[in-house]
Amino acid sequence: MATNTTAVQAGAVARPRAASGPWRDAFGRLLKNRLAILGLVLVSLFLFFGVFGPILAPYPYDQQDLKAIFANGNRPLPPFSPNHLLGTDSLGRDMLSRLLDGARISVLVAFTVQVVIIVIGVPVGAIAGWFGSRTDNILMRITDVIYAFPDLLFIILLSVAFRETPFGQALDGLFLVFFAIGLVGWVTVARLTRGQMLSLKETEFVEAAQAIGVRDRTIVTKHLLPNGISPIIVAITLGVPTAILAEATLAYIGIGVQPPRASWGSLIADGQKYVRGEPHLVVLPAIAIALALIGFTFLGDGLRDALDPKLKGKQ
Amino acid sequence: MIAYIVRRILWIIPVLFTVSIITFFLMHAVPGGPWDRDKALPKATVDRLNAKYGLDDPVYVQYITWATKFVQGDLGPSYRYTDRTVNEIVADGFWTTVQLGVMAFILAVVVGVPLGIFAALGHNRGPDYLATSVSIVGIATPSFVLSILLIVFFAVQLGWFPTGGWKGPQYWVLPTIALAGFPIAIIARYTRASMLEVTRKDYIRTAHSKGLPGQSVVSRHMIRNALIPVITILGPTLAFLVTGSFIIERIFGIPGMGQFYITSISTRDYSLLMAMTMLYAFAVAFLNVVVDVLYAYIDPRIRYS
Numbered sequence: 220m221a222t223n224t225t226a227v228q229a230g231a232v233a234r235p236r237a238a239s240g241p242w243r244d245a246f247g248r249l250l251k252n253r254l255a256i257l258g259l260v261l262v263s264l265f266l267f268f269g270v271f272g273p274i275l276a277p278y279p280y281d282q283q284d285l286k287a288i289f290a291n292g293n294r295p296l297p298p299f300s301p302n303h304l305l306g307t308d309s310l311g312r313d314m315l316s317r318l319l320d321g322a323r324i325s326v327l328v329a330f331t332v333q334v335v336i337i338v339i340g341v342p343v344g345a346i347a348g349w350f351g352s353r354t355d356n357i358l359m360r361i362t363d364v365i366y367a368f369p370d371l372l373f374i375i376l377l378s379v380a381f382r383e384t385p386f387g388q389a390l391d392g393l394f395l396v397f398f399a400i401g402l403v404g405w406v407t408v409a410r411l412t413r414g415q416m417l418s419l420k421e422t423e424f425v426e427a428a429q430a431i432g433v434r435d436r437t438i439v440t441k442h443l444l445p446n447g448i449s450p451i452i453v454a455i456t457l458g459v460p461t462a463i464l465a466e467a468t469l470a471y472i473g474i475g476v477q478p479p480r481a482s483w484g485s486l487i488a489d490g491q492k493y494v495r496g497e498p499h500l501v502v503l504p505a506i507a508i509a510l511a512l513i514g515f516t517f518l519g520d521g522l523r524d525a526l527d528p529k530l531k532g533k534q
Numbered sequence: 535m536i537a538y539i540v541r542r543i544l545w546i547i548p549v550l551f552t553v554s555i556i557t558f559f560l561m562h563a564v565p566g567g568p569w570d571r572d573k574a575l576p577k578a579t580v581d582r583l584n585a586k587y588g589l590d591d592p593v594y595v596q597y598i599t600w601a602t603k604f605v606q607g608d609l610g611p612s613y614r615y616t617d618r619t620v621n622e623i624v625a626d627g628f629w630t631t632v633q634l635g636v637m638a639f640i641l642a643v644v645v646g647v648p649l650g651i652f653a654a655l656g657h658n659r660g661p662d663y664l665a666t667s668v669s670i671v672g673i674a675t676p677s678f679v680l681s682i683l684l685i686v687f688f689a690v691q692l693g694w695f696p697t698g699g700w701k702g703p704q705y706w707v708l709p710t711i712a713l714a715g716f717p718i719a720i721i722a723r724y725t726r727a728s729m730l731e732v733t734r735k736d737y738i739r740t741a742h743s744k745g746l747p748g749q750s751v752v753s754r755h756m757i758r759n760a761l762i763p764v765i766t767i768l769g770p771t772l773a774f775l776v777t778g779s780f781i782i783e784r785i786f787g788i789p790g791m792g793q794f795y796i797t798s799i800s801t802r803d804y805s806l807l808m809a810m811t812m813l814y815a816f817a818v819a820f821l822n823v824v825v826d827v828l829y830a831y832i833d834p835r836i837r838y839s
Contacts, residue, residue: 363549364549364553364556367546367549367550367553369777371795372810373557375795376560376799376807377560379564379799380560380563468678471678471781484678487679494686495690498686501679505675505676508674509675513673516674
């Protein structure tokens, strides 16, 4: 509808501002929201460190500085040690480098899981909502089953079942975990997309499109999805912290990422033995997780308010 | 309404059936078997054990055997704890896990709902910022991190509570808080958003303009309406608390069911794993029905056919 109506209006009335559009308006509203800006900044930093982390890291994430910890009585180096800004872990590996590897893993989670969720959830929801009746019934019953599955149990089971296959070895065992997290997570997006389809299906512009003989496929992809996309974008943004949290939790109990790779969750698991003497081993990765979760939550909240002007004034 | 409830409850059966099939075949796709030990057992022994437990049958035969016993309430033998049946193991840990989950649930509701109301009433002022900060900390701190922090401060440094175990009320405090942290934040956020939504409704303006005292508008009109959507997240929250407590149980050494959650997979203890999955799946499916019914009961505008 976005493009259609603006095109019509442009002919009929002079448009108020040259470069105005629903997306641009939404972006303007987003930039007026201080928490959303903070979220945007945190998310940008997170992506930056995830992508360029290995280049910025002073050492490889698995390189041990045995001399340094030997000189320290075989204890992890505290932060602000010479050569190691954030100290080292108990094996003499540079904490900053390991945190940056963790950032890379978390960025991969954030990205891969949401791709799986979109690729499965949006088509399933769109098909269910558009065709309705029996198709809808069957697809929604499938989501019921996935919904009832104990998430973590299913993810753990999948991870263990396919660990030995090439699929399970991809990306140091991470790909499988991401895939499993996405596989239990698409249901929410499917239901949301379906709801959007159902309500938009009854609108006049869809009726008009049908009347002039536009094909179903075109109506769904060109008219329904662009109009119903805002809540889906919000749900996906708010789904990122869930995915990051799930990966960190699994890594904490030793599933998913294989050593010597350093997920933030596994860093905490390694560090908790030393938490009294060397709290930085737990505190630093915990802060990293917290900032990533906060960033996506604020950005998601901000997007929701920005994309839905009806809620204006609520912020 | 009764017909609706019955239909929803009956619908749980095919859901559980599908869940059991997927889990069963996935489980048997995991390489290795329940007799894998650090020191490999002789092949003859493994064969004898497999024959004894029917593990040499085709998988679909094993599934039928399992399903037949399951509907009769027999969860089968444990392959790892060979002196106990799965029924006994589950019965031992079940109530501990439920107790922990329910305590955390109550704490989450009792803290989360007032926190959200408090934030909405002081919108964009001190109370809002305070309550919002609390919920941000809850969202940003994974339960395992919260557990470690609670243990370090309250058990190790201050010595107020034991670091682990499950022998009495003082053992319950830290695990309950650790488990409730995240749901408190979610419930508070939800309540706040819902309250703010209601604040702008016409009937609230009407209530104010007909001269009702502010307090009674808040308690009689706003809170009652604002809590309706909050109820929808309570079911998933309780399910999350009961199924998600295994990490907390692990960290605090609590003898609940959750400890078997991961070990049953790594030791290929097939019948124990099936029992866990079915219990959790039932809990989730059942709680969803309860919430939907409760929802219709509280909000007369919703009618199921």
